[in-house]
Amino acid sequence: MPDSPAADGQALARFIDRHPRLLVLTGAGVSTDSGIPDYRDRNGDWKRPQPVQHQAFMSQTPVRQRYWARSLVGWPVIRDAQPGPAHHSLAELERLQRVELLVTQNVDRLHQQAGSERVLDLHGRSDRVRCMDCDCCYPRDEIQQHASRLNPAFNGLKAAAAPDGDADLDGIDFSRFQIPVCSGCGGILKPDVVFFGDNVPRLRVEQALDALQRADGLLVVGSSLMVYSGFRFCRRAAEWNKPICALTLGRTRADPLLSLKLDAPVAGTLQQALQALDTR
Numbered sequence: 001m002p003d004s005p006a007a008d009g010q011a012l013a014r015f016i017d018r019h020p021r022l023l024v025l026t027g028a029g030v031s032t033d034s035g036i037p038d039y040r041d042r043n044g045d046w047k048r049p050q051p052v053q054h055q056a057f058m059s060q061t062p063v064r065q066r067y068w069a070r071s072l073v074g075w076p077v078i079r080d081a082q083p084g085p086a087h088h089s090l091a092e093l094e095r096l097q098r099v100e101l102l103v104t105q106n107v108d109r110l111h112q113q114a115g116s117e118r119v120l121d122l123h124g125r126s127d128r129v130r131c132m133d134c135d136c137c138y139p140r141d142e143i144q145q146h147a148s149r150l151n152p153a154f155n156g157l158k159a160a161a162a163p164d165g166d167a168d169l170d171g172i173d174f175s176r177f178q179i180p181v182c183s184g185c186g187g188i189l190k191p192d193v194v195f196f197g198d199n200v201p202r203l204r205v206e207q208a209l210d211a212l213q214r215a216d217g218l219l220v221v222g223s224s225l226m227v228y229s230g231f232r233f234c235r236r237a238a239e240w241n242k243p244i245c246a247l248t249l250g251r252t253r254a255d256p257l258l259s260l261k262l263d264a265p266v267a268g269t270l271q272q273a274l275q276a277l278d279t280r
Contacts, residue, residue: 026106132187
């Protein structure tokens with residue numbers, strides 16, 4: 001019989017009490033209450049076709065046309081999203097001086113909007129676009145507006161939102177879509193995020209591992225850890241004999257390494273844990 005939300009919250013509060021300085025690693029399950037879809041089901045399998053691959057985006061014009069066309073529909077979901085209860089609870093945990101560093105696999109910047117300050121955007125940030133040739137950066141809204149002006153026939157299209165600013169816009173001829181390019185050098189523009197098949201910048205990984213060394217334990221929130229870029233921190237924590245708690249719905253890749261597994265709703269359990277901590 002599954003534990004009650006209060007029992008899960010008490011268990012999480014005990015973990016935090018015993019390990020008061022945590023590296024927190026978050027994933028898509030933290031942002032679903034903000035209306036941003038996640039990638040995987042309870043078993044860790046894809047809910048939809050896999051996202052665009054880095055090499056395909058960089059080497060194939062049709063892939064970039066399809067990406068930016070779908071982005072006209074999908075980006076506003078990310079742009080307009082507001083932090084949810086889980087974001088606010090984790091910001092409160094930081095205010096209680098329980099967070100060494102919050103490492104997020106999300107690219108929506110909602111942790112920062114909720115008030116978290118000790119945040120490392122492991123996979124980058126979707127509100128910024130980078131030229132892959134000259135490294136110039138642009139606000140995402142500026143590039144989206146430019147793409148909209150270039151492609152008036154694509155304005156007003158409707159589709160279901162997909163993760164990370166994508167949309168399920170299919171059955172459309174993308175071959176006439178004009179791709180925005182760098183205004184300085186004409187280079188390829190790409191959201192400043194780590195696409196699937198690309199590598200997380202080494203400095204970010206080192207910053208996160210340094211924080212994990214200083215921490216008393218690792219708390220994973222809302223992630224299946226199926227992607228190695230997040231799973232690596234569980235492997236390293238286990239090597240360093242640091243306890244690991246995962247709060248997420250369903251299976252994780254790190255289940256055999258966990259000290260505590262809470263298969264429970266993220267937002268409610270975090271709120272219950274904060275209430276329990278407040279009464280101690």
